[in-house]
Amino acid sequence: MTFVFLGLFLILLGLIVRSSLGQPRVFLKVLIHILGGIVGLWLFNILLSVIGFDIPINLFTIVLVGLLGFPGVLALSVLQLLGI
Numbered sequence: 001m002t003f004v005f006l007g008l009f010l011i012l013l014g015l016i017v018r019s020s021l022g023q024p025r026v027f028l029k030v031l032i033h034i035l036g037g038i039v040g041l042w043l044f045n046i047l048l049s050v051i052g053f054d055i056p057i058n059l060f061t062i063v064l065v066g067l068l069g070f071p072g073v074l075a076l077s078v079l080q081l082l083g084i
Helices: 001-021 026-052 059-068 070-082
Strands: none
Touching: 001 026, 001 070, 026 059, 026 070
16 A cells, blocks of 8 residues: 555656646646645655554545645544544
8 A cells, every 4th residue: 555655656746847847737736636635644644653643544535635635634633633
């Protein structure tokens, strides 16, 4: 699973470089937003695992974070801390 997220991270970096070289289209901006949320979930989960806290990564969390972007990662973490 880590290799999947690592691959998505590399794709995200490529898309960011592509958008910085020219005028990005709306589809490219949306794709960067979605991948940024998913990769942000993975990175944030790695950081939280250092202190012993874990966010369950399943299809629901990936879709939610993909729609909300990185603020969705923070909201998901708060909900997990509250036990919801």
